[in-house]
Amino acid sequence: MSRNRRDFFARAASLGAGLFAGTKARADQHEGHAGQPARTVPVETPDLPKLPYKLVDGVKEFHLAAEVVRREIVPGKVLDVWGYNGTMPGPTIEANQGDRVRFVFENRLPERTSIHWHGLEVPMEMDGVPGLGMDPIPPAGKFTYEFTLTQHGTFFYHAHAPMQEMMGQIGLLVIYPKTPYHPAVDRDFGLILQEWMVLPNNSVPNSMAMDYNWLTLNGKSGPACTPMLVKQGERVRIRMVNLGMDHHPMHLHGNTFYVTGTEGGRVPEACWTPQNTVLVGVAQARDVEFDARYTGDWMLHCHLPHHMMNEMMSAAGPISPLVANDHHLHGSAPDAKQVPGFPQDMWMTMDEQVDKPENHGLRPGWTGAMMGMMTLVRVLKPEMYDRIMELKKTAPKEGSRGPAPMHKHDHK
Numbered sequence: 371m372s373r374n375r376r377d378f379f380a381r382a383a384s385l386g387a388g389l390f391a392g393t394k395a396r397a398d399q400h401e402g403h404a405g406q407p408a409r410t411v412p413v414e415t416p417d418l419p420k421l422p423y424k425l426v427d428g429v430k431e432f433h434l435a436a437e438v439v440r441r442e443i444v445p446g447k448v449l450d451v452w453g454y455n456g457t458m459p460g461p462t463i464e465a466n467q468g469d470r471v472r473f474v475f476e477n478r479l480p481e482r483t484s485i486h487w488h489g490l491e492v493p494m495e496m497d498g499v500p501g502l503g504m505d506p507i508p509p510a511g512k513f514t515y516e517f518t519l520t521q522h523g524t525f526f527y528h529a530h531a532p533m534q535e536m537m538g539q540i541g542l543l544v545i546y547p548k549t550p551y552h553p554a555v556d557r558d559f560g561l562i563l564q565e566w567m568v569l570p571n572n573s574v575p576n577s578m579a580m581d582y583n584w585l586t587l588n589g590k591s592g593p594a595c596t597p598m599l600v601k602q603g604e605r606v607r608i609r610m611v612n613l614g615m616d617h618h619p620m621h622l623h624g625n626t627f628y629v630t631g632t633e634g635g636r637v638p639e640a641c642w643t644p645q646n647t648v649l650v651g652v653a654q655a656r657d658v659e660f661d662a663r664y665t666g667d668w669m670l671h672c673h674l675p676h677h678m679m680n681e682m683m684s685a686a687g688p689i690s691p692l693v694a695n696d697h698h699l700h701g702s703a704p705d706a707k708q709v710p711g712f713p714q715d716m717w718m719t720m721d722e723q724v725d726k727p728e729n730h731g732l733r734p735g736w737t738g739a740m741m742g743m744m745t746l747v748r749v750l751k752p753e754m755y756d757r758i759m760e761l762k763k764t765a766p767k768e769g770s771r772g773p774a775p776m777h778k779h780d781h782k
Contacts, residue, residue: 410550413464413609415542415560416596416728416745417588421461429470429516432463434485436529436539437478443586444594444680445723449566450573451538452479452529458589459562460527460541467522467548473515475507479534482506485515486530487543488613488653489633492517499530522547523635524609524655526562536577538564538589540613551636555659556604561587563612563620563650563672563743568681580615583682585672585743591680592671592744593720593737597728599748600662601755606747607659608670612650618672618743620656621647624664625747631657647673662749667732671744678742679716716741727761 423430439453454460465471477483484507486498496517500506507513522545529539542560564586567579587595600606607630612618628642633655650656676682706712720737721729729736731754740746750758 410546411555411558413462413542413544413558413560414598415462415562415588416598417590418459418542418562419455419457419461421455421463421541423471426472429472430465431472431474433474433476434460435476435478436483436485439538441538441589442594443566443584443589443591445720447568447584447591447681448573449568449575449584451575452534453538454541458538459564460539462560463527463541463543464546465519465543466546467519469519469545471517471519474512475515476512477507477509480509482508482511483529483531483534483539484513485527487515487517487525487527489521489523489525489655490517490543491520519545521545521635523631523633524560524611524657525633526611526613526655528613533577535613536615537575540564540611542609542611544609547636551630553605555607557598557600558607558609559598560609561611561745562589563587563610563614563618564589565614565616565677565743582614582616582677584680585677587743587745592742593740594724595740595745596726597667597746597748598670599728599750599755599758601752602662602665602749604662605659606662607657608747609655609657610648610650611655612652614652616674616677617649617651618677619647619649619674620670621673622658622660622668622670622747624666624668625660625662625749627658627660629656630659631655662747665749665751667736668747668749669740669744670747672742678744680741727758727765730758730761 421432421434423432425431434454436452436454437456439451439456439458440448441451441453441458442448451458473485475485482500484498484500484504487496494503496515497503498515504513525543525545527541527543528535540562542562544560565582566584566586567576567582568584569576584591590596598608609631610620626644626646628644629648630637630642633653645658648656648658671678702713703709717738719735721734724737728748
């Protein structure tokens with residue numbers, strides 16, 4: 371064999387080994403998160419915890435408790451709602467297709483309840499419909515749900531009582547597939563969409579209302595929602611679930627996505643169509659995927675105009691301090707009060723009140739445009755992403771006192 375031929379095969383073997391090592395390293399990086407298959411990244415649910423489990427005789431056993439929860443949706447606005455395990459929405463549940471799962475459930479509410487596994491194909495007696503497949507679970511009562519997961523995709527769990535649903539009783543349930551989806555994503559996020567009517571001087575939502583003045587993503591209203599962080603060039607999936615009384619046209623700025631999943635599971639690739647707005651209807655889930663090509667701080671929000679505000683209502687009397695506004699600060703005309711219809715859009719900045727590492731680098735005043743059902747997908751250069759990850763290591767937890775606000779306005 372000639373030297374040139376030997377050199378060619380040597381270089382090819384070296385290149386192949388390097389590619390194999392890189393592929394294996396990436397696969398290993400994604401192995402072992404909640405036990406899901408290689409090349410499947412764990413879902414991130416900003417502002418919500420995950421529900422741990424223990425393996426008992428080959429069954430994944432989770433413990434859930436329905437209870438009253440106090441949830442601060444923006445700084446200074448605390449709601450008395452109903453959730454699970456101390457949070458509203460409830461903690462995110464992760465499992466794998468084929469798992470045998472057990473949910474030991476306790477009712478700490480003052481009335482009977484149950485849990486329905488929305489979209490799951492389970493035995494009727496495990497479906498969680500009180501009176502039909504099971505008795506309602508009384509206060510201080512317990513019930514154990516157990517079944518095998520045959521599906522994969524984005525699902526959710528909720529109380530099967532309408533007013534309890536409107537009080538916040540919902541949680542995300544993600545089932546990872548035996549065969550990882552293609553193309554693989556580098557980031558996977560989950561969002562729960564909810565709406566609330568909170569009357570003046572009240573902390574308990576009006577669960578019978580048909581109009582809403584607070585809109586939340588994972589239990590937070592903009593600008594308090596924690597942004598989703600990705601590196602430029604990564605592929606991103608966002609799972610959105612809606613359990614309320616309104617449909618939400620969810621719009622992503624600066625990017626084009628494809629709808630790749632519904633509450634029924636994965637959509638065949640031949641049916642994917644390019645979009646930047648997807649209607650997430652009541653009781654529906656929508657998975658969207660896109661390649662994060664463009665750096666920027668991109669809004670993701672419901673495009674219903676009334677859903678882009680906080681504490682919106684027609685009411686006599688003083689405006690709430692949370693929406694109080696000095697119009698001359700953002701360029702209102704000197705004679706603006708003479709104009710019929712003035713004022714219309716409120717502008718209030720809350721940069722310091724919602725300061726957190728994930729907001730590092732946003733320009734001053736960014737919060738003024740981030741009210742209601744709004745959050746951010748921040749597509750960052752690697753060095754900025756790494757900087758924020760370092761800040762997160764030393765940042766105080768939400769609600770605790772910590773160091774002075776960070777210098778947030780570095781260039782990306």
